[in-house]
Amino acid sequence: MASGRLLGKTAIVTGSASGIGQGIALRFASEGANVVIDFRSHPEAGEETRAKAEAFGVKAILVHADVSKISDTQNLVEQAWTQFGGCDVLVNNAGVEKHAAFLDVTEEDYDTVLDTNLKGAFFLTQAFVKRLQSAKKPGVVINISSVHEDMVFPNFSTYCASKGGIRMVMRDLAVELGPMGIRVNNIAPGAIATPINTALMADKPKLNALLANIPLGRMGTTDDVAGLAVFLASEDGGYVTGSTFVVDGGLMRNYHEQ
Ligand code: NAD
Numbered sequence: 384m385a386s387g388r389l390l391g392k393t394a395i396v397t398g399s400a401s402g403i404g405q406g407i408a409l410r411f412a413s414e415g416a417n418v419v420i421d422f423r424s425h426p427e428a429g430e431e432t433r434a435k436a437e438a439f440g441v442k443a444i445l446v447h448a449d450v451s452k453i454s455d456t457q458n459l460v461e462q463a464w465t466q467f468g469g470c471d472v473l474v475n476n477a478g479v480e481k482h483a484a485f486l487d488v489t490e491e492d493y494d495t496v497l498d499t500n501l502k503g504a505f506f507l508t509q510a511f512v513k514r515l516q517s518a519k520k521p522g523v524v525i526n527i528s529s530v531h532e533d534m535v536f537p538n539f540s541t542y543c544a545s546k547g548g549i550r551m552v553m554r555d556l557a558v559e560l561g562p563m564g565i566r567v568n569n570i571a572p573g574a575i576a577t578p579i580n581t582a583l584m585a586d587k588p589k590l591n592a593l594l595a596n597i598p599l600g601r602m603g604t605t606d607d608v609a610g611l612a613v614f615l616a617s618e619d620g621g622y623v624t625g626s627t628f629v630v631d632g633g634l635m636r637n638y639h640e641q
Pocket of ligand 1: 398400402403478503571572
């Protein structure tokens with residue numbers, strides 16, 4: 384039988400068929416939360432995550448939602464309420480990045496990154512909060528932003544625009560939604576070993592240069608991020624809103640672009 388700090392809670396985690404989102408969904412399940420697993424393109428990985436979550440003794444459902452489509456975000460929230468009768472926590476994790484020098488950025492690249500990382504999180508949060516408001520319930524929103532909500536990342540200007548944007552949305556919503564009992568925070572990971580970093584991890588010289596900049600001397604794991612997400616989602620984080628929490632092994636304090 385499940386027990387833990389999130390017992391009786393329900394959480395939506397976007398982009399949770401892989402990487403950080405998967406790690407958070409499984410850690411939430413291990414802490415007793417029912418979870419809504421969202422995937423965009425890999426149903427089999429989503430199903431595997433759903434089954435692993437249920438092995439913790441909670442309920443987990445799998446929903447296909449491309450967060451860049453507003454109708455999909457509304458359906459995602461709808462599914463959570465229909466299947467679980469409510470939802471307490473939203474983790475805006477789904478994200479993409481595109482490498483391009485500023486002068487080479489296409490409109491398509493820009494739209495893909497901003498529509499997923501910023502617009503998607505924005506309107507999914509709106510749909511989630513509307514439901515909370517009509518049910519007169521409190522809630523928690525956690526955005527997985529990045530150290531690049533604050534730190535330069537040459538050749539990733541679209542990514543920086545999206546993550547810097549979500550930083551200010553978080554601060555704004557913490558003030559607007561606080562009176563409704565809704566807490567909003569960001570987690571800003573540094574370099575975490577997930578599929579988004581496949582190319583980097585395969586490039587030894589680049590990887591070693593990065594590791595030399597990380598005081599703790601290693602890349603982070605999805606568990607390093609998930610533990611903080613549990614804290615923010617739980618009552619332990621009950622007085623915490625409007626902040627960004629950096630999980631980067633010290634990278635931000637010691638970063639030198641090559
Ligand atoms: P990942 O590629 O494994 O995860 C991203 C997930 O988002 C994937 O499952 C992908 O299918 C999903 N996704 C992409 N576009 C989507 C869309 N339109 N709708 C729904 N799902 C979509 O990589 P990750 O490292 O786990 O990334 C998760 C989040 O963490 C991202 O927001 C990323 O920017 C952020 N982040 C990662 C790192 C890192 O070093 N790994 C560092 C800082 C921030």
